[in-house]
Amino acid sequence: MSSYSASTLDTAAALLALLGETRTEPRADDQLEALTLAVAADLPVLLWGEPGIGKTAALTQLAETLDLPLTTVIASVHEPSDFSGLPIVGDDPANQGVPMAPPDWAVRLVREGRGLLFLDELSTAPPAVQAALLRLVLERRVGALQLPPGVRIVAAANPRASAADGWELSPPLANRFVHLQWVHDPEVVVRGLGGTWPRATLPSLDPGRLADSVDHARRAVCGLLAGRPALVHQIPKSETRRGGAWPSPRSWEMALRLIAFAGTAGSSRDVLSLLVRGTVGDGPGLELLAFLDRMDLPDPELLLADPAGARLPERGDLRQAALDGVVAAVRNRPEKARWDAAWALLVRALETGAPDLVVVPASSLAALRREDWDVPAAIDRFAAAVGLSERADRAAARVAVGSR
Structure with a gap:
């Protein structure tokens, strides 16, 4: 090799090294946190994403x-026997049977005792595999x-439209995975x-x-499925x-x-x-999330018992x-003390959110007033909020009329 060629390659190596020098910064990542929790829960995970989206890089970082230790197996280039085992005939197969010998990557995993098995290109694996x-x-x-x-087992797949000679996953195999959609930011x-x-x-578990x-x-x-038995299967x-x-x-x-x-x-x-x-799909999953939200709501009686110390949800819809x-x-058991406690709670909500x-709870609560109940002094504090809401409604109505 000439000195010129050696010099050029040395310079190229220095340039590549410089390009490879990067730094990192902490950043929250919901996708990676969900993947980590599923792996920690010892559940097989399937990452769905377009080619080049960074699925393999995420697995390497995890x-x-x-x-x-990370073991990568390209599912689409293997035969069924690579996963079910290769038959090895021994000295006396009639009495000893024919054992199924595992592939080398499985032997290495057993020898290590731990590892992350990455099954790549699952959607291009034929039905037999x-x-x-x-x-x-x-x-x-x-x-x-x-x-x-x-x-732990993690797989990756491309949507059928993006996979070369892609296949749909069989329902028995798909139902064994936690499916995570992998997108780029x-x-x-x-x-x-x-x-x-x-x-x-990465998230940590609190003992x-x-x-x-x-x-x-x-x-x-159990609460959701008891009320919606049709969602069980x-x-x-x-x-x-x-x-999916x-x-x-x-x-x-x-x-x-x-x-x-x-x-x-x-x-x-x-x-x-x-x-x-x-795990259960978008529709049933959203129903479960809504059920969880209802479970997380504070008991109305506890809020009425201590309006000053009540802790209201931060999320607007839950509040x-x-x-x-x-x-x-209060409507179910109308009493003057409970009505006053509800107004005190609404004042607290007005101050903290x-x-x-x-607006709507205050209007509904005002409609419950009995003739012998004094109007609380705090009700004046809601006038500005009600007025602002009414102006917003009128503005929205004008916009709607103009668009028509």
Whole structure:
């Protein structure tokens, strides 16, 4: 090799090294938090996303953070026997049988005792390979080999429209996964290309929340299904939807486990939404989230008993529902002391939240007044909020008329 060529390659190596020098910054990532909780819950996860979206990079970061060796298996280039095992004929097959020898990657996982098994390109695996994967995903068995409890399974797939020679997932295989839609954040990509990539802070489980989280999860799932038994098992009619998340006793059990893990980690509602809808589907998942919201509402009687010390929900819709519940409680048992306590609570809501949230409850509460009940002095404080609401309604009406 000439000195010129060597010099050019040395310069190219220096340039590549410079391009590879990046820094990181902490950044919240709901997708990665949901993935981490599902992996911690020992549930198989399937990441859906377009090619080049960063699914493999996320798995690599997760494995490094959890200190788990990463084993990648491209499902689409393997035969069914690579997952069910290869028959090995011994000295006396009539008496000893024919054992199914596992592939080398499975042997390495057993030898390590722990690891993250990444099944890539699952949607391009033919049906015969998908059938062989059923036992691996559900029972953690490869041939005659049992994977240790320390092994977690994550798969990745492209939508059929984006996958070369793609197949829809079979319903039995799809129902064994937590399905997470993986999307990119343009701001993260721009900052990353500029040299600063995000460093996600993974959730931690609080040992003090274990019992309460399990009880909360069981009450939520059992309470919803007791009132909506039709949701227990629903196989979608569409072939495409059968290859995603849908409700079954198995997926409800996964949802229960994930609610408990999210509660123990103190995860946000957005993370919980990803997990719940990824197990039982969008429709049943949203019903479960709404049921959880109702469970989290404070007892109206407790609010009426101590208006000054009451803690109202921060979210606007939940705060509105809590105040409506208080008005309903006064309507069911109208007493002067309870009516006054409700006004005191509305004043507290006016001082600590958006004024427009108290307009409807205040109007409903005023309509419950008896002739011998004195008008509370605090009612004047609601005049501004009611006036603002009325002006907003009139403005909206004018806009609607103008658009027509």
